[in-house]
Amino acid sequence: MLDTRKFRTEQLRAPVPLVALLAGLVALFGFGINFGEAVIGRTATAPHDHGRNGIGEDDDHGKAPGGLAIASRGYLLRPRTTRFTAGEFENFRFTVYSSNGRPVTDFAERGDQRMDFFVVRRDITGYQHLYPVMDADGTWTVPLELAEPGSYRAFAEFLPGTATTPVTLGVDLEAPGLVEDGPISKVSTIAELDGYTVVWTGDLVAGSVSRIGMHVMRDELPVTDLDPILGSAGHLVILREGDLAHLNVRPVAGPRQDTAIDFEADVPTAGYYRMFLEFQHHGQLQTVEFTALAR
Structure with missing residues (x-):
């Protein structure tokens, strides 16, 4: 007698090649989602929605170091070229895109600038702080010279729309x-x-908000009449040696105390850091450098 139960069971079994194909499609679909999130970021509604660019922002992001990725917090930095001839000036052009795929043109001013742009070689030499200009279509342009051969990192820091903390892409x-x-x-x-x-x-203390005081002197006397830079008496950039993580640094609000230019910095880890302080006096811009150890 024919065993119909066995026959029905075998009919319900899917062929092995078909099962393998379905499993492969599921895995590929999952990879595509993860890859998209890694490059552009999640586009789902975030706790804080800042309107016209469709970008949500988590306040905790402002404490983490920036500049380690070309895309972060729903924004993407897209340069026209990344290859230069050492010792020659060339126009560097780039655009910032939002998660909806459109160029961002709505940037808040900090001081008198809407884009903070700086470049440094991977060995933390050749630091340059530059001010690009934006076209109507959202393309930023700045003349750039990479004086010596090597690998460099370019940082673009900006405050999009009504965001409260800057975004730094690299x-x-x-x-x-x-x-x-x-x-x-x-x-x-x-x-x-x-x-x-x-x-x-001051001290750089790993895992904390560290306070830093910069004292500018000339002829052994404090300089108290510095020209403003980006709305402050000085501009401070701090980069971590090794990966060039850009620390979130902000000037301390209020009048200067003890002739110091005071800053607060979110220090993520122990290690060596390079600090670049810019100050301007009687129209002359100066940049000094320090190396600090965070413990």
Whole structure:
């Protein structure tokens, strides 16, 4: 007699190749979702919605270091080119896109600028702070010279729309040629340049908000009449050695105390950091550098 139960069971079984095909499609679909989220970020509604660009922002993001990725918090930095000839000026052009695929043109001003752009070589030499100009279509342009061959990192920091904390994106630039790495910097608290002496005080404490004081002196006297830069008496950039993570640094609000330019910095980890302080006096812009150790 024919065993109909066995026959029915075998009919319900899907062929092995079909099962494998379905499993592969599910895995591929999952990879596509994860890849999209990694590049552009999630587009689902976030706790805070800031309107016209369709971007949500989590306040905790402002405390994490930036510049480690080309895309973050729903924004994407897209350069026109990343290859330069060492020692030659070329126009560097880039656009910031939102998660809806459109160029961002709504940037809040900080000081008198809407885009904070700076470049440094991977060995933390050749620091440049530049001010690009935006076209009507959202394309930013800035003349850029990579003086020496090597790999560089470009940072774009901006405050989109009605966001309350800046977004910092980063992209690698290349200037082919024979690379000579700069010397390993030592921990320093004093810098001298063009008759100015700058001393920084405070401590970088890993996992905390650290307070930093910058004291600018000339002829052994405090300089108290500095010109404003981006709405403050000075501009401070802090990068972590190794991966060039850009720390969230902000000037302390209120009048200056003890002639110091005070800043607060979110220090994520222990390690060595490079600090670049810019100040302007009687129309002359100066940039001094320090190396600090966070414990």
